[in-house]
Amino acid sequence: MLRTCLRRPRFSEGVFSQFHLRRFSSTRTWMAPTLRARHQMGVSIESLFPGRTDSGNLGRWSEDSLESGTEIVIGPAYAQLSDETAGRYSLYTHQVALSEDPSNVVLLDAPTGSGKTLAALKRVLDRSSPAIFVYPTNSLVKNQVDAIADLLEGLGHTPNIIDSESSMNEIQSRIEQTSIDVIHLTGEALEALADREGGAKGGIIDAILTGTHKEGRMRLLLTNPDTIYLAFINRYKRSGRIFEQLESFKTLVLDEFHLYSGPLLARIIFLVNVLIGNQKNPAYDLVFLSATHGDTLDLLRSTYSRLSVIEAPPVAEEPPKGRQIRYPTRCRVMSLTRVLTDDAHVADAADEIVSLYDADFDGAHPQVKVLGIFSSVSFAIRVAQRVREILAAREDGSEAKVRQLHGFIPRAARGHVDDTNTILIGTSAIEVGIDFDVPFLVFEAHDVGSFLQRLGRGGRHNPCTATMFVPQPLADRLAERSDWAFPEVVSQSHEALAELPSYAGFLCSPQAKKILLTMALAANRLPRSHRDRRDRFDWESAADLYGMLLNANKSVSIGSACLRNRVEVSERRRIISDLKAYAVKVMVTHGFLRGAMNSVIALYPASFIGTSTDVYAEMDIFDVFKTRGSVQSAEKHWDRIPAVLKRRHTKEDPVYVMRDVSRSERPKIVLTGDALVRYRTLVYQEPQCHFKHSDPLLSALGQKILNRRNIAFHWRSANRYTDYRIPRLYLEGEDGALVIGDWALVAEYLVWSRKEGEQEE
CATH class of the missing domain: 3.40.50.300 (P-loop containing nucleotide triphosphate hydrolases)
Structure with missing residues (x-):
């Protein structure tokens, strides 16, 4: 667990001028040794930004990666x-x-x-x-x-x-x-x-x-x-x-x-x-x-x-009786057109973090001095590795200060931040709920929620210096002037950025019925028979519970849509028939708590996650194909696998041994026969649904998982711009993707709601 710093470093009154002017005076030449900029060495700040006389860290990014940023100051906020x-x-x-x-x-x-x-x-x-x-x-x-x-x-x-x-x-x-x-x-x-x-x-x-x-x-x-x-x-x-x-x-x-x-x-x-x-x-x-x-x-x-x-909206002016809840944040705004991925971006982001790590500031040493939050797990890992390499070359032990926190860091490897001046690099795993008090912040954000959450990691108790990578519409708005009130920045972000939907309308759709059926049936699952080891259910009690669930949620509504109007009240015989649907039983049998596919045991190398020893933990099958590695038998690793994993796996199960985070070949799904013409969330099995990958072991692993947890929806309009939270596998030779797990119901709802809207028009 990350124990956040209770000590609050005190910045001097002129923290921004003392820090920034010392490093980037407008009258000095631009001579930082780590630059790979498109401009020639010795060019002054004024020549890079005609008409601007303010000073600041304004441009250290190569032309093939990112454009030079704009310096702004976001004012304090009060409650x-x-x-x-x-x-x-x-x-x-x-x-x-x-x-x-x-x-x-x-x-x-x-x-x-x-x-x-x-x-x-x-x-x-x-x-x-x-x-x-x-x-x-x-x-x-x-x-x-x-x-x-x-x-x-x-x-x-x-x-x-x-x-x-x-x-x-x-x-x-x-x-x-x-x-x-x-x-x-x-x-x-x-x-x-x-x-x-x-x-x-x-x-x-x-x-x-x-x-x-x-x-x-x-x-x-x-x-x-x-x-x-x-x-x-x-x-x-x-x-x-x-x-x-x-x-x-x-x-x-x-x-x-x-x-x-x-x-x-x-x-x-x-x-x-x-x-x-x-x-x-x-x-x-x-x-x-x-x-x-x-x-x-x-x-x-x-x-x-x-x-x-x-x-409780924040206000820019201090009330007669108020308290400061945000401190000024000096930001360099970098314009993005896509998620950071390239090697050049990695090198530049690492240079930025190291530069801030080397900066001096007045006050007590914080536990986390530089916090980096990025959208891609693989990008965050590569940045952390690059930062560690730069610091290791100094031979002063500072590379040990680099820590990571993201989805690829097993929980067993997440310890306390019990040192000072740490560099913490991660993803959305650290953007909410953790009260970091950091003097330096580097983050990437593409939607309103992540922008406000990540910006909120800095300036909570003291002034902060931040570098933010945001989509061009927001970057252009913020570039219009150099000083912004915090409520204005909140307003601008809502106008310029998309807001990730919660798909609340799904709760009032016909597709939500399967969620209610699954909850009712799962609660009435009987112990397995010692003779045939098959799942058994109390159908009558499940039907009673379904009725109770439907009645308890009769008020669930959004706008003019209401759950009780979308899900018909059926007679008991029809309810039991719905409960016996194979797709519902598959959802019950395999859990579907979070809509992801089954996990496999993975071996995380120490060099990969920045720990002293290798770590065994579970990894979602989707994440397997975001890295490179090999598949081995669990029996080979059994003596070193933790007891908690042995309770959920056997010696015959596979172990995925990670090698690096460079993206491997994307797996494909081949649909044949009647699977191609399905328009509902159903169970997809071989041979109509085949998992395809050039590595036969990985292909067999994917097929095994798909066969076990295989309710899916063929979403024909899904593409790489579709909400990244929706788990999917793209089809070979066909449009769209196969959405896996109970997120398939959400995909079916989105198609259904669009058709409903077209009919109303």
Whole structure:
């Protein structure tokens, strides 16, 4: 886990002029030794930018990579303080408003760094309401355990942190010495506890929740949607007892709600509505926290009639009683027409990071001095390797300061940032929820959400210097002048950049019916027969649960579309027939929690991820084809594979041994026969659906995974510009791609909604 810096480096009042003018005075010549610029050495800054007299780091990029940037300053931002305090905290007006709002469904829409977590925490503490905090990723849960513990201490409480390092005996002994339990429940934490304590994960959950359930005692449970969903579908031992314990909590807080999309958004909304029951007399208070929003806000407004929206937009001028929530950020804006990929881009980005790393600034040394966030995992890895090479040539050990955090870094290899002046390079894995206080920031962004989130990683507590790579429409707008107020930059980004959709309309489509059917059937899966080892289901109970799910979600709507109007209320015989559909059973059998294909064991080389030893972890099959490597038998590696992976794999399974991150050959799908004329999400099997790759071992691996988890939709209009979050394999000799997993339902919805719109016209 990355423990963020609590110390706040203090910049001198003239931080920008002292730093930038020292390095890039407009009267000095441009003589940096690492330049590969298109301009000749010795050319002054003024000659590069006619008519400009301000100084700054304005151009170190080669013509074959990126155009020279524009220097701007983004001003500070403020929030209104209230007259109230809590512990050592002076509270913002929006924090007090959330605490006092009488509605049982509330959305706090506030920018990064404005104290949304403290606002939710104060609400549940004031109401003595045990709460479940739900985060979309495990890394966010881990980070927020420490963050909430720190906030509780600031509020005068002594938290009892229950996580993967706790023992059952310690949990009970600390209850008498503490006032609030902070319980970390994710699959990773449970696996660690189960390995040490013995027993099943369900038994561990039951023991923790039962052991901490004391009259009048406050509990905060931090988890992810998967854990709650697995309890709902009875996948854990003692799921019934676990769900009874979950019902003892009175508030559900869904943080970073803007990160949910597609099938994951559908499942969390459908599940939440079952938990809260009747909206007129709900079992839980419901609190949504979000820093950005799009069609998700429309969904919440239409679905929850009692929704109260609290907005806290930042202001550029300090109010009579306000506090600074963002500090000035001096930015070099680089114009992009595509995602950074080329070797020249790698070299230039690495030079930029090293240059900032070498820069001096006044104040205490931060844990992370330079933070780099890029859109492509392979690009981030190549930049990190290049930075490490540059620093290694100095022979002072500084290459050890380079750390990585992205999807290719196994969780087992993600440790603490416990040194100072670290260089941290990664992707979207570090753009939300982690309170870095960095003096130097380098990032790439292509949509509104990522731009605001990544810009928000700097300037939170002190001034920051940033280099941003953004699409040309935004770069051109920002180049119109040199000084911008932060709210103006937010407005310009919304006008110039696209906003990634959450596909909220999918929840009110006929295609969402399969999600409801899957949830109902998964919860009524019976133990396998010892004789034939086939899956068995309680069809009658599944039909009852489907009806309950549909009734609990009858208010789900967006605009004029409503789920109950799109999904017909069928007679019992028809419901059971739908439950028995092969595609539904395939989805139940193979999980489909996140819409990705099955994972394989991968060996991550130490040189690849910047660790001291090689690491075994799971890798999604899609990621296999983003790298180069070979396939070997797990038996060859069995003695070194962690026990947690042995529980999910056998010696006959493959191990993918990574070699480097240069993109390998893209696999293709060959469709034959009636598979070519399907227009619905169905099961695709051989020989109608064939996975093709020049490496026979990789081809066999892909086919094996595809055969096991193979509901798909042939999306004929999909191309390389289609939303990158939608998992797909392109077809050979045909237009479009095969969208895999329950994202196939979203693709089918998009085609269906377009046809519906054309018919209405």
